[in-house]
Amino acid sequence: MLKFLLLVALLAVAVYYGIRLLQGERPGRSRPAPxxxxxxxxxxxxxxxxxxxxxxxxTDT
Structure with missing residues (x-):
C-alpha cells in the first residue's frame, strides 16, 4: 500500500511539472511585473x- 501511495505521489508531481512546462512556465521563475x-x-x-x-x-479645469 505504501509503494502505491508513493507511486501516485510521484506521478502527480510529474504530471504537474509536465503541464507547467507545456504551458510555457518554468518552475521556480516568477512572472515579470505587468x-x-x-x-x-x-x-x-x-x-x-x-x-x-x-x-x-x-491650471486644473
Whole structure:
C-alpha cells in the first residue's frame, strides 16, 4: 500500500511539472511585473505630464 501511495505521489508531481512546462512556465521563475496598458495607467507618464503643465502655467479645469 505504501509503494502505491508513493507511486501516485510521484506521478502527480510529474504530471504537474509536465503541464507547467507545456504551458510555457518554468518552475521556480516568477512572472515579470505587468506593464501599463495605456499612458494614463503609467504613473511616470502622469508625473511627467503634470510637471509639463506646471511649467507652462496651466491650471486644473
Amino acid at each position: 506593464r501599463p496598458l495605456a499612458p494614463d495607467d503609467d504613473p511616470e507618464f502622469l508625473r511627467d505630464l503634470d510637471r509639463k503643465r506646471r511649467q507652462r502655467g496651466e
